[in-house]
Amino acid sequence: MSTQKFRLRFTFWLDMSKPDELALAEKIEELKAKRSFAKVIRDGIRLICDLRAGRTDILLELFPWVAERFQPQTDTTELAALVEQFKQAMTMPTAVPQRAPTIDATPKVGVIDEGKAREISINNALAALDDF
Numbered sequence: 001m002s003t004q005k006f007r008l009r010f011t012f013w014l015d016m017s018k019p020d021e022l023a024l025a026e027k028i029e030e031l032k033a034k035r036s037f038a039k040v041i042r043d044g045i046r047l048i049c050d051l052r053a054g055r056t057d058i059l060l061e062l063f064p065w066v067a068e069r070f071q072p073q074t075d076t077t078e079l080a081a082l083v084e085q086f087k088q089a090m091t092m093p094t095a096v097p098q099r100a101p102t103i104d105a106t107p108k109v110g111v112i113d114e115g116k117a118r119e120i121s122i123n124n125a126l127a128a129l130d131d132f
Contacts, residue, residue, distance in 0.1 A: 086125075
């Protein structure tokens with residue numbers, strides 16, 4: 001079996017009258033000076049082909065920080081502070097206006113006084129916030 005290396009060379013043209021292609025030519029000269037032009041071309045072609053195929057493997061291989069950029073933010077300090085303020089506001093004692101007793105003395109099933117209803121509502125809200 002032959003172990004000779006087989007290499008190909010590809011050539012392309014840039015139109016120097018177009019500003020974007022002129023900028024590319026300048027960047028190519030910088031890359032050549034750093035001896036990284038061929039690697040950038042290879043990586044660029046791999047990246048474009050992978051993205052056009054609907055994959056991001058090469059993107060994440062070349063730029064792992066991109067994955068971190070699209071992760072949901074876990075810094076919830078501002079939200080936690082708002083939840084704490086809400087909890088404090090809900091537990092602050094406030095005067096519940098007392099209503100005059102009604103003339104109808106027959107008890108009504110399922111009806112609770114306003115103070116008890118407020119307490120139940122506050123407890124439900126606090127329980128929901130604890131689950132949050």
